[in-house]
Amino acid sequence: MPADVPPNLPPDQSMTCHEFTDFIMAWLDGELPPAQKAVFDEHMDICGDCVRYLENYRKTVALGQAAYAPVTEKALREEVPEELVQAVLAARRLGRD
Ligand SMILES: [Zn+2]
DSSP, X not given: OXXXXXSSOOTTSOOOHHHHXXXXXXXXXXXXXXXXXXXXXXXXXXXXXXXXXXXXXXXXXXXXXXXXXXXXXXXXXXXXXXXXXHHHHHHHHHHHO
16 A cells, blocks of 8 residues: 555545445435435445445344334234234223223
């Protein structure tokens, strides 16, 4: 690694894995400017490690959101057996009294 690497990379420079992780949140939120998004997407094409990291990050975010999102009856019906839905709804009714 030469000591005289310029601190500011040119805009068309490929993204490093470290920069990739810095941009993940903005990318997931759709807030990445088009130029940076292009570089980000390009990095995913060449770096399997970051693709896996992104997948794990997304799962973690999804789990976090699921944990805080209100559970709707519709969501329950799509994911669990009917008996369990009824049991949960019955428990909720009991909890309200
Ligand atoms: Zn990478």
